[in-house]
Amino acid sequence: MNTQNCFHCGNNIVKAEEIQFDEKSFCCTGCKTVYEIFSLNDLTCYYDFETAPGATPQDIKGKYDFLDNADIAEKLLDFNEEHTQIATLYIPHIHCSSCIWILENLNKLNQGIAASQVNFHEKKVRITFNSGNVSLKEIVLLLSSIGYEPYISLENYENKKKEVDRSLYYKIGVAFFSFGNIMLLSFPEYFEVGEFWIEQYKGFFRWLIFALALPPFFYSAWGYYVSAWKSIKSKMLNIDIPIALGIVVMFVRSTVDIAMGYGQGFFDSMCGLIFFMLLGKMFQQKTYNFLSFERDYKSYFPIxxxxxxxxxxxxxxxxxxxxxxxxxxxxxxxxxxxxxxxxxxxxxxxxxxxxxxxxxxxxxxxxxxxxxxxxxxxxxxxxxxxxxxxxxxxxxxSNDVFQKHFDRKYKTITDTISRYFTPALLLLAFVSFGFWIFRDVTTAFNVFTAILIVACPCALALTAPFTLGNVLRLMGYRKIYLKNATVIEQLAKVDTVVFDKTGTITTNKKTSIIYEGTPLNDYELKLLKNALRGSNHPLSRRLYDFIPNQEKSETSHFEEIIGKGIFATADAHTIKLGSSQFLQHLSENTHKKTKVHVEIDGVYKGSYVFNNQYREGLEPLFDKLSKKYNLVVLSGDNDGERKILEKMLPSKTTLVFNQKPEQKLQFIENLQKEGQNVMMVGDGLNDAGALAQANVGISISENVNVFSPACDGILDATQFSKIGYFLKLSKNAMKTIYMSFALSLLYNIVGLSFAVSGNLSPLVAAIIMPLSTVTIVSFVTIMSNYFARK
CATH class of the missing domain: 2.70.150.10 (Calcium-transporting ATPase, cytoplasmic transduction domain A)
Structure with a gap:
């Protein structure tokens, strides 16, 4: 009987209820409506990603009326300011690439939606919208109308616990139960015990084994079939295809053996295979969850x-x-x-x-x-x-606006190997099967299945993300917090290191500060201290700590001009602090020291002279880095400390002074045009542009809540002397990746040579496969920990 499937959701259509529209069949008015919406908004390429990817819209009339209440809707918003609102909604139906595509193009369905971003793993979509044009209720209704109804629970909404998915444990339990019992029932045939294995019961026990094999085959291994089928439909061969094929071949072959009376088949091996593969999957999941937990725990900003x-x-x-x-x-x-x-x-x-x-x-x-x-x-x-x-x-x-995009060589290698690996594996399996089938049918099936299983490139795919994830965790322990794993690869490529001076190679701690000029009375010190209270500049913070405690008062006006100074008004008095050019009083060229000049009510009072204290370990750090890297000190200050720095730092160090923030950015850009990979280390305040431009931007944190989203990492100031160590650890991380690539490929070559020659049973192959993952994970963990301790 011919059955018609709905063009939108793929469900079978009852002939009497079939709806024809645009030469396509739909199961209900809801699916037809969704298709119409997509057609009117030129979004029909939604169906190009996957056949029948949609869900049948549900009747939700009146269900979300509670969102008309502004107080309730407010609880669902992450951000609510003037014309910009942000809400994160949980959508259980997210399951494929077409879901991601349509949910990230919601702005085409409603102009009030500015942007939407999908978190596929958590099945959430983060929607930025303008409440003046569209309400949260309208967005929820829109999502529901196209088959993506969100799940909304106001009870403990902010702190609700994530439901634990235990399906993998159930699948492992079913596979283990069947595997153990089938092995037990198979012992008489293993040892050919004629007296016990009475001929009249042999058929009964074999069909009992068949019955025990059904739950693992249809339930425990179902995920592999689904993944393989989706892979075939998308015309991209993934590693689940040979695994699913191996399981199906063993099941069919074993069923034929029992039905024809040839033997009990390979149901014990098949159940063992499923059990050990799921066990390996659980191990991989656990290690990723551990890394994720470590990363989340260490991702706080040390500000x-x-x-x-x-x-x-x-x-x-x-x-x-x-x-x-x-x-x-x-x-x-x-x-x-x-x-x-x-x-x-x-x-x-x-x-x-x-x-x-x-x-x-x-x-x-x-x-x-x-x-x-x-x-x-x-x-x-x-x-x-x-x-x-x-x-x-x-x-x-991690906002996409601030992400830098680089080519990831290791990912290219993984993708290239995976792309050719599965077709080559299938070809080898069929050729080997064809070779053995004319010699020994049992060996032919064993070889075919063993090849499909033993050559699983799971370990290969796991190499790069696990290595970089572990190094990310190790760096977090040592108080350098990187935005993502890509930064490690970029650190490994760095050949030029640029340092800001003030607040980076100098410390913000109390140092020798001398006042030169007309003495300031207590009232003037009070005005000065309260003006400085609002600034985050390293010199401002040091001067604020240096001036004795004063009565706190409000400044009626405050303006900080980056790279120049502060202009403030308090108690009808004006206060200016900053460079001599800002105050238009002295020429910086005649005074070669770091100074903050003071002017009150238009009258120049004097200046605070800073004898900079350089960070502990600065000289050994620069000496070590100069052997492998080009070094630059980039400063917005005058060159008053050039001679001191020339004595302290290696002769090859480039010193550049009197640089405005935009000039720092231009300097970095010029280095990059010369083909250099630049790491910029700054304090995150005057260096935001340079940090963003550099291949890697590292912001120093020292009791200052200055957050630069453009930086790729935040370094605790106490770890400044270890910058060379972090650069070397990054290089060693990449070395570990290539070493583990080689180890994984070697494992596959050895395993395949045994499988092709018929010396490897499917069950042993199933045990070896998760062991290879354990081996790779252990190897990269040991090597990355070794390099971290070295």
Whole structure:
């Protein structure tokens, strides 16, 4: 009987209910409507990714009326500011490439949606929209109308526990039960015990073995069939094809053996194969989950935020120590690490890290401010509404807007090998089967199955991600926090290292500071200290700590001009601090020292002279790096310390002074045009452009909550002297990848040689396959840990 399938969802159509539209058949009005929506919006290429990928839309009339309540809808929003709202929705139906494609093109279905991004593994979509044009309820209804109804639970929405998928454990349990019992029932035939294995019961036990083999074949191994079928449909051969083919061949051959009375077949080997492969899969899943946990745990930013204590004193604390109800002090250019309520009179917040739009939004006292915003202008106070969400900060850091895109050579190698591996494996299996079938039928089937199983390139595919994941974890332990695994590969390619001077090779700790000029009275010191309170510049922070404690007061105006200085107004007095060019008082060329000049009410008062203290281990670090890398010190200061640096640093070090932020970026770009791979190490404040331009940008963190999304890594200032160690560890990580590639290929060659010659049974092959994964994982773990300790 001919059955017609729905063009949209693929379900069988009852003839009486068939709906014809545009020369296509649909099972219901809902599927036809979805197709019409896609057609009208020129999105029919949705069906090119996979045949019948859609889901049948459900009748949801009135189901989401509760979203008309603004208070309820607010709870589902990650971000809600003026014309930009962000919501993350869980969509259980996400299952294939076409799902990703349509969900990331929602903006074509509704102009109010600015962007949408799918997290395939968690089945979530993050939607950025304008509530003035489209409401959250309308978005949910739109998703439901095209077959992607979200699951919404307001109960403990923010902290709901993820459901644990135990299906793999059940499959392993079923396979193990059948494997053990089939082995037990097969012992008499193994040993040919005639007295026990009475002829009249032989058929019964063989069909009992057949019955026991059915659950593993149809349930435990089902995932391999689905994966293989999808791979064939997409015309891309993956490794599950030979595995599924091997299982099916063993099942059919064994069934024929029992039916024809030739023997009990290979059901014991088949169940053992499924059991050991699933066991290997579980091991791989566990190792990835472990790495993921380590990465999540270590992905917090080692940045600090200033907490205001009950006695009005200030204390720098780590972001993960923030608790609900704490009062925080946020300076100019600092990241707001948590949602909170603005206590200060007013401020401007730049949410470009979240929305990609660098438009400052005015806020007044009592307004809610969101994590991820950057405070612009005068220092503010805020009260914390929630403890910090490290995953949210990591998400900001990993925003696609700030990602750098590089070719990944190791991935190309893996893809190339995988692309040709499966076809070559299938060809070898069929040729070997053809060779053996005329000599020994049993051996032919054994060889065919063993080849399909033993040559599994799972270990090959696991090599690069596991190695880099483990190195990412090891670096996290040593207080360098990298954005992603790609950064390790880029670190391995670096041949030029550029250092900022102030706040990078110099420390922000209290050093020798001398005041030169007209003595400042207590009131003037108070004005000065309160003006400095809002700045995050390394010199400002050091000077703020140097000036004795003063009564705190509000500055009515605050402006910090990057690379120049501060202009502030307090108690009707104007205060200017910064370079001599900014104050238009002295020529920097006549005074070759690092200075911060002071002007109050238009009258020049004097300057604070900094005798910079260089970081511990600077000289040994540069000596070591100079043997393998080109070194550059790039500074916005004058060249007053050139002679000191020339004595301290290797003679080949390039020293460049008087560089504005845009000139630093241009300098990096020029090095790259010469074919150099550049790593920039800066403090993240004046160096944001240079950090973004460099192949690898590393931001130094030292009790300052300055967050540069363009940086590829954050280095704890205490680990500055270990930069050479991290560069070498990255090179060794790439070396480990190539070594494990060779080991995995060697394993496949040896295994295949035994399989082709008929000296390897399918069961042994099934045991060896997960062992190869264990071997590779153990090898890369041992080698990366060895290089880390070296």
């Amino acid at each position: 600090a935020v200033t907490k205001i204590l009950s006695d009005k004193s200030e204390e720098a604390i780590q972001v993960y120590d923030i608790q609900k109800g704490d009062r925080l002090l946020i300076r100019n250019q600092e990241l707001i690490p948590v949602d909170g309520i603005l206590i200060s009179e007013k401020t401007a917040i730049d949410y470009s890290f979240v929305t990609g739009e660098a438009v400052a939004i005015e806020k007044k006292s009592g307004d809610k401010i969101y994590a991820g915003g950057k405070q612009i202008g005068n220092v503010i106070e805020m009260e914390v509404l929630h403890s910090v969400s490290q995953s949210y900060l990591t998400q900001l850091w």
